[in-house]
Amino acid sequence: MTERKRNLSDVEDVRDGEVSGSKKFKDGTGKKRHIAALVLARGGSKGIPLKNIKMLAGVPLVGWVLRAAVDSNMFDSVWVSTDHDEIEKVARAWGAQVHRRSPEVSQDSSSSLDTIQEFSRLNPEMDVICNIQATSPCLHPSHLQEALQLITLQDFQSVFSVVRRHQFRWQEGKKGAGVSTRPLNLDPACRPRRQDWDGELCENGSFYFATRELIQQGLLQGGKMAYYEMLPEFSVDIDVDIDWPVAEQRVLRFGYFGRAQPEVVRLLLCVVCGGLTDGQVLLSASGEEMLSFSTRDTRGIRMLQEEGVEVVLLSSMEEPLSSALCERLTQRTGCPVRQLGADVQADVRAMMAKRGLGWNEVAYLGNDEQDVTCLTLAGLSAVPLHAPTGALNAAKYSCHSGGGRGALREFAEHILLLKKKAKAQLEQDRINRHTF
The missing domain is CATH 3.90.550.10 (Spore Coat Polysaccharide Biosynthesis Protein SpsA; Chain A)
Structure with missing residues (x-):
């Protein structure tokens, strides 16, 4: 050989x-x-x-x-x-x-x-x-x-x-009386140290x-x-x-997580219905709309914000939110809510252009077929548990948690873990360059 x-x-x-x-x-x-x-x-x-x-x-x-x-x-x-x-x-x-x-x-x-x-x-x-x-x-x-x-x-x-x-390694002995074995790659009388x-x-x-x-x-x-x-x-x-x-x-x-550079992620876009929430809109007796979400997810948002990652919540054309709900969500999460039109990708590109960002600097948490293109293009992307097959196949990460049940927190931790790994790799590369 x-x-x-x-x-x-x-x-x-x-x-x-x-x-x-x-x-x-x-x-x-x-x-x-x-x-x-x-x-x-x-x-x-x-x-x-x-x-x-x-x-x-x-x-x-x-x-x-x-x-x-x-x-x-x-x-x-x-x-x-x-x-x-x-x-x-x-x-x-x-x-x-x-x-x-x-x-x-x-x-x-x-x-x-x-x-x-x-x-x-x-x-x-x-x-x-x-x-x-x-x-x-x-x-x-x-x-x-x-x-x-x-x-x-x-x-x-x-x-x-x-x-x-x-x-x-040792040779397997034959079954029955007088089972014996012998060494295959060592001398038992002179066992070598690993080093x-x-x-x-x-x-x-x-x-x-x-x-x-x-x-x-x-x-x-x-x-x-x-x-x-x-x-x-x-x-x-x-x-x-x-x-x-x-x-x-x-x-x-x-593992290898792709060409995206997690250390440069600047923006997380999260679909509200099915991402931040479980997709249900509740109605009170007086007709007032209500949403429920997990405090684990709001903590995940704060974790990202503390690391300099902006978080924007998205409301789709298929599941529009009232202005009152958008205002309340912003108050509770500290994140703006952007109402998307029929062309989701065009609206997302406009947000990126306004901030001077490329796709490699964007993370996207989507939930359904209308999110497939953005899930594919984003540097990092994820879907919650039980997402439709099209969205699941397009995402780079599939959460173990469901929408409104910690999926956003899980994705936030994933982003931060990759950023930490990327920074460590950059430091190791710097050391290697000086070594050689």
Whole structure:
């Protein structure tokens, strides 16, 4: 096995967007090579039903790796291979094309290689395929960028991800009388200290790059091959339900949340009906309209305001609020209420232009179909629990709480967590630049 080599200047060029597939990835004859990303997402998962689109930290599981693949800017096409309609909808919402796999490779007994070979056979223009595992939600664009350079710049035919483990392994003894075992990677009489042992490289299943020629031979690893080592914190895999809560905590800390720069979020737009409230308008005996909302949400608003984020409440044309209710909401929350017209996006753009803001500086909490465009364009976006499918697929975060039941507070905490992470990353980058 060939050890991974890193050319830091090349890596930085890729991260800065100066090297793309259309400019760099050519074969020996100068012909452009088609590099494709492929995520396998069968609908018949036995351990966790429809695992691939189950929400993990507010994002469908497959969405984490699709976002990393799309944002890497290294692929000519990004695909999901599936046999399920709902997975197809989610895949398209997260920027992927869809390959509807045949029944022959959709069985419990079907292997990943069978499915990849079918995809390769039906798409002969693809020269290199990267099989990305949907169950690896801590994958980052930089992992794909650096690994792919081993193929495009150093002519490897296959590259796969590994993680370094410091675990002593023993051979399983045979059952019955006289069960025995023996060590596989250590001498019990001279057990090494962790700091004196390099450990072992283990596949973490995150991704496998292979050329078309290798795949046709029935191989994902072969020819001139190299490994790409990922740090343990990014090596997360999900197989059974017990993995889910652990993975959720890991992805909140180490996951990739997109190109948006949370540290520059200046404005949160929140739909009142279904966002700040549960969507109900109550009528008193005298005909007076009333709304109810959670004090957790008003505290969330104050948390954002204390960090310099302006909050504006939105009243839609479909669910207009009386001037009296708008005035009362402003008094209670300290936020202005803006009545939107038929063109929600145009009204939001006008608010942004007035403040000199771009979409990357805007967070949006929406609730329904009329919010889809803004949910898609905003740097950060969210929907409350039980939002319609269209809005859910467009949002970058799905709240565990319902509208009027803490959804705004949850989204506020999410924004502030990402801002904190972004600031820490900026500081680390500054330290790294001085180090090198």
